[in-house]
Amino acid sequence: MKCRLCDSERLVSVLDLGATPPCELFLTTEDLDLPESTYPLHLRLCADCMLLQIPALVTPEDTFTEYAYFSSYSDTWVEHARQFVDQSISRLGLDRSSSIIEVASNDGYLLKHAVAAEIPCLGIEPSINVSTAAREAGIPTLTAFLDEALACGIREEYGPADLVVANNVYAHVPDLRGFTRALRTLVDDDGWISIEVHHALNLVTLGQFDTIYHEHFQYYTVLSAQRALAVGDLTVVDVELLDTHGGSIRLWARPSGAAGAPSPRVAAVLDQERQAGLHDIDGYRHLEPRARTARQELLRFLLDCRRQGLSVVGYGAPGKGNTLLNYCGIRPDLLEYTVDRNPYKHGRYTPGTRLPILEPEQLEKDRPDVVLGLPWNLEPELTEQLQFISKWGGRLVFPLPSLHTAIG
Missing domain, CATH: 3.40.50.150 (Vaccinia Virus protein VP39)
Incomplete structure (x- = not known):
């Protein structure tokens, strides 16, 4: 691999997230019985021009x-x-x-x-x-x-x-x-x-x-x-x-x-x-230990919820959420499903982790104990939208920048 800006071969590993599927390739029901391609997700730094980059393994097309x-x-x-x-x-x-x-x-x-x-x-x-x-x-x-x-x-x-x-x-x-x-x-x-x-x-x-x-x-x-x-x-x-x-x-x-x-x-x-x-x-060497700590904290939290018999679902199905879910290895046993406002995603499944994506109205029907906000960058907007979960004592939790509770 060469730097795509300056052609240098002096690329230094910063964070290896393993191999994951492309984050926006949501699965249909028919896709669930078919093979799913994954690609290395390995962040590197060019030591000459200081551009952070990953290999271009998936084309824009x-x-x-x-x-x-x-x-x-x-x-x-x-x-x-x-x-x-x-x-x-x-x-x-x-x-x-x-x-x-x-x-x-x-x-x-x-x-x-x-x-x-x-x-x-x-x-x-x-x-x-x-x-x-x-x-x-x-x-x-x-x-x-x-x-x-x-x-x-x-x-x-x-x-x-x-x-x-x-x-x-x-x-x-x-x-x-x-x-x-x-x-x-x-x-x-x-x-x-x-x-x-x-x-x-x-x-x-x-x-x-x-x-x-x-x-x-x-x-x-x-x-x-x-x-x-x-x-x-x-x-x-x-x-x-x-x-x-x-x-x-x-x-x-x-x-x-x-x-x-x-x-x-x-x-x-x-x-x-x-x-x-x-x-x-x-x-740049601080990123990898921070990522590992965040993964461990989130998994510890979800496992504790499972031990306590609490129901946990997600809110949102953003690209960043799919990186998080795949890196942490979160499956429906820890996060039953997620909901999203985008009708395009309804009835589909998250790539890799295969969580069902449902309409937001499902939250009112199921009244989960914990809602995990995957687009944590929209915390103020989501906190306002999801105030209603407090009616049944629900909690809204965001995984990053560090695990914290916004409602409940």
Whole structure:
């Protein structure tokens, strides 16, 4: 394996999560009697450019041609997108003469706010089912994977964009260099690119190992993101620290010729990373023991619940939850089922661990003693949604960053 950014062969093991199935390949009833493919999930660090990465064993086409994740089912995420669009209009002075392109636009959860503001926009979304939902909602959307050829075609047909948005997609591309050059092609010479991605600072220091899965090929600090974007002649000019996904960074980048001096926030976050040891190999060695401790604590808790005769079910079926379930070896004897708001997942089963995924209304019917919140990054939203379980003395427990009770 070579580093996908700099081609170095000096890759250091950070965390080996074993072999798991792709986290978004939910099983149908018919699939349960068929073989299920698993792939190594082994996080490594490039000792030369400091990019965290896993081998590209599953292609984007395998994961995203039909996709189980619809962003609009998270109220928190839709509101986050609305605020971003409003702030971008104000910050960049966008109006009806401007243009926005979003890469990996999902079901239009973000661009619908641009449409409402009458700003011309275009979504690029590879998943057939999700992009269809976006178009049905009135969001102009191309069904395609972004590459350099497509970017050239879009620029020729639609012109360069004043703002290119790439939220939670920069980790999903195995051809990192080609994708970065495609972003540069989409944006005007004096335009802006906004990228949101989970911050490796939180991944390592808080032990958020469940954010590692096969569709996430790389994991960024600001330092490694700067080096990656430089491949496309793009310069990071500002960075914001966000609460989303357990702690993300919003990188504002511009073509280098228009970049100017970066904001003081860039140097401040780089300094945070440096103090945490993430600009050196040794800072990453803490992740593996943190992951092992989290697994042991969760299994101890679930086994204690079983010994006490308590019923335990899950809430949510996110990709991160499937990494957690598979790494911990949690099966229906410890977690009877999970529920999810997304109808696409109802009647299916979690990959690897094969937990039934039911409608949220099942909680009211069964009144479980404990609900395990798998999308722990949405704790405030889920805690509000699930207040009703306190009526029967139910507990809401989240497994990470450390095992804790939110209700009960």
